[in-house]
Amino acid sequence: MDMMNLDNPLDFEFEDELLNSPPIINNNKRKKKLIGLDDLVEDHYRQQNKLLEKQTKQAKAKAKKNKRDYDDEDRKEALLSRIVEKCHNQLKAFGDDDEIPLGGVKVFGDKKAFPPLHFPDIRSCNLFQSFLNNKLNSMVELSADKGDNFLEGLLINGWLLKLAFLCGQVEKPVAIWAFNTMLYSSNEELHNFSTDFWCAILSTGKEVDQFPIKIDWFPEYTDFRRALDLYGFLFKFSSTNEPLNLDSDNEGPPQNIRAWVRFVTACCMIRSKKSIFSTVEAEEVVEIIICLFLDRQFQGILVLLNDCMQAIVNYFTDEEWCSSCEKIAKFIACRVSKDLNCIQAVECISEASSRCKQLRSSVAYQILLSSFDGVNSGEEILRSLVATNFKDKNCDFFKMYIHLVLTENWVLSNSLIEDNPVIFEMFSLYLRHCSNLISATDLRSYASKVRHRAAYLVHFSIQK
Numbered sequence: 343m344d345m346m347n348l349d350n351p352l353d354f355e356f357e358d359e360l361l362n363s364p365p366i367i368n369n370n371k372r373k374k375k376l377i378g379l380d381d382l383v384e385d386h387y388r389q390q391n392k393l394l395e396k397q398t399k400q401a402k403a404k405a406k407k408n409k410r411d412y413d414d415e416d417r418k419e420a421l422l423s424r425i426v427e428k429c430h431n432q433l434k435a436f437g438d439d440d441e442i443p444l445g446g447v448k449v450f451g452d453k454k455a456f457p458p459l460h461f462p463d464i465r466s467c468n469l470f471q472s473f474l475n476n477k478l479n480s481m482v483e484l485s486a487d488k489g490d491n492f493l494e495g496l497l498i499n500g501w502l503l504k505l506a507f508l509c510g511q512v513e514k515p516v517a518i519w520a521f522n523t524m525l526y527s528s529n530e531e532l533h534n535f536s537t538d539f540w541c542a543i544l545s546t547g548k549e550v551d552q553f554p555i556k557i558d559w560f561p562e563y564t565d566f567r568r569a570l571d572l573y574g575f576l577f578k579f580s581s582t583n584e585p586l587n588l589d590s591d592n593e594g595p596p597q598n599i600r601a602w603v604r605f606v607t608a609c610c611m612i613r614s615k616k617s618i619f620s621t622v623e624a625e626e627v628v629e630i631i632i633c634l635f636l637d638r639q640f641q642g643i644l645v646l647l648n649d650c651m652q653a654i655v656n657y658f659t660d661e662e663w664c665s666s667c668e669k670i671a672k673f674i675a676c677r678v679s680k681d682l683n684c685i686q687a688v689e690c691i692s693e694a695s696s697r698c699k700q701l702r703s704s705v706a707y708q709i710l711l712s713s714f715d716g717v718n719s720g721e722e723i724l725r726s727l728v729a730t731n732f733k734d735k736n737c738d739f740f741k742m743y744i745h746l747v748l749t750e751n752w753v754l755s756n757s758l759i760e761d762n763p764v765i766f767e768m769f770s771l772y773l774r775h776c777s778n779l780i781s782a783t784d785l786r787s788y789a790s791k792v793r794h795r796a797a798y799l800v801h802f803s804i805q806k
Contacts, residue, residue, distance in 0.1 A: 434803045447636040448685055450595045453574040456526040461490040464514030465496050469505055469513060493519070503542055507555060512543060514558040521561055524601045525569045537601040553615055560616060563623040568603055570630070595639065603634075603646045610653035621662045626653050628670050628701075629677075635690035636683055653759055655697045665696060665705050675708035684709045685744060688751050696757075703756035706748045713745065720759075723749070724768040732779045739788035746776065746792055754803060773800045 462638055494504040497520070506512050524536040546554055571577075573595055606627060609618045614661050620628060630649050640647065658666055678684045688709070691702040710723050727745060731737065753759050753769045776796030780789055 362417060373683065379687060396592065398632055400738055446638040447633070447678070449576055449633045449637045450639075451574045451576050454572045456528075456572055457522070459497070459522055459527060460519070462513075462519050467513050467515055468511075469509060469516065495534060497523075497539060498531060503539050507546075510554075511556045512558060515787075517557060517559040520662065524605065525598050526572075527598070530597055533598055533601050537604050540605055544608045544612050560618060566602070566606065566627075569598075573599060573602075575630070595637075599634075600643055603621070603631075603643065603650050607646070607650040607653045610650070610657040615655055621658065624654060624657050625666050625670055625673075628666075629673050632687055632690060633677070636678070637768070645672055645692075651691065652694055652698060655701060658697075667697075667701050668708075670701065671704035671708040673789060674705050675712050678709070678745065680709070680713055680741070682744075685747050688748065693755060699755045699757070703752050703759075706752040706755070710745065710748050710752060713748075720752070720765055721768065724765065724772060727772050728768060728775060732775075732784075737786075739786055739792055741778075743788045743792050743795070746795060750795075750799060752802075754799075771801070772796075 384449070400690075487725050493502070493516075502516070502520075506516075514691050520536045520539050524533050524540060527533040527536070543553075543555070543557065556710075575595075609616075610624075610627075613619075628651070631654065633645055634647055635644070655663075674687050678687045682784055688702055689705045691698055691705065693699050693702060707720065711717060714723060717726060727749065728743065747768065749772070753765065773796045776792050780793040782790075782793070784790070
């Protein structure tokens with residue numbers, strides 16, 4: 343046996359744990375460091391500091407970016423301001439729109455003193471006698487001296503109307519008192535309820551030619567006109583281009599004008615039962631309503647005015663309307679100035695009925711006739727409009743805009759003109775001239791308005 347093999351350990355010696363010496367282990371590697379609470383706190387603060395530094399760097403970067411963006415915005419805004427100012431100065435060289443007068447007419451002047459309200463003698467009224475003689479009067483103690491308070495209470499609570507229907511009669515003293523209260527009382531509640539009372543009395547009854555109750559007194563047109571006179575209505579006014587002084591000491595029309603308009607409307611709707619206005623008087627009412635439309639103080643009652651306009655137009659018979667329509671149109675053409683007021687005088691007349699359309703067309707036509715010297719027909723009006731030289735530096739586009747609107751209402755609101763091929767073709771030619779010959783770069787005042795309106799009419803009114 344080889345000696346070298348004798349020195350090697352035997353197989354069982356490998357299996358003896360006692361004979362196997364453990365490997366030498368570095369004590370430094372086995373040694374583990376214990377982590378305490380202080381180490382955890384320190385590590386937490388270290389992480390927080392790193393996070394704070396990161397957020398600070400991001401905030402500085404964002405602030406730097408925002409500042410750069412703000413600087414860019416400031417430069418862009420400054421550049422835009424310079425461009426706008428340059429364009430504004432160039433536009434001023436072509437004309438200033440501020441020189442164009444605003445529409446509006448002052449149709450009320452100084453008011454006069456209203457008449458005192460006289461309460462009816464309750465002893466002469468059967469309505470009150472029934473209360474005075476009733477045994478219940480001992481509880482309320484109604485007397486002649488307290489008639490005003492009692493009557494006002496009945497009116498406001500609605501009992502006056504109920505008693506009128508119950509008795510089947512509106513006695514003359516009560517009717518006059520309710521009418522005067524409606525038009526002259528400074529108490530808004532009283533004149534509103536008195537208007538409701540009268541309108542309810544006039545609008546009742548299904549019969550065509552009679553009222554269901556007896557009405558002992560009706561107002562006349564002189565009563566209506568007297569009320570307007572006391573309100574300060576200027577029957578002889580004439581609209582001009584002078585600016586309106588809306589800040590004057592004049593308080594304007596009283597609130598009672600609402601009641602006046604409502605009552606006139608109610609009276610126009612009962613002609614089959616009671617004819618209150620003559621033909622001439624009804625014509626003047628139409629003229630008054632159109633004048634009220636022109637006053638900007640009446641913007642709040644345009645609905646009432648429109649209802650009244652339709653009612654008074656329908657008040658005429660067919661025979662009366664043919665001549666009355668032309669008379670009204672000529673009157674308005676003489677009264678309004680050739681500015682935005684004449685457009686308002688035309689367009690305030692609604693197109694809700696054939697008569698209103700006819701009146702609208704007639705007013706526009708009469709204003710056009712008065713705008714051209716030596717013109718006596720519609721063909722001559724259109725011939726003058728077609729011959730307009732748009733390239734002329736002195737071309738007044740504001741006046742042209744007024745003529746365009748008036749011609750539009752004259753032609754398109756009159757169904758009879760559609761059957762006149764000459765008028766209709768000349769009108770179409772005029773519109774094409776306005777929409778095609780006026781350049782889109784023409785910056786003169788109202789040039790774009792004329793071109794755009796004419797183009798709209800060509801595409802949506804003429805071709806349909």
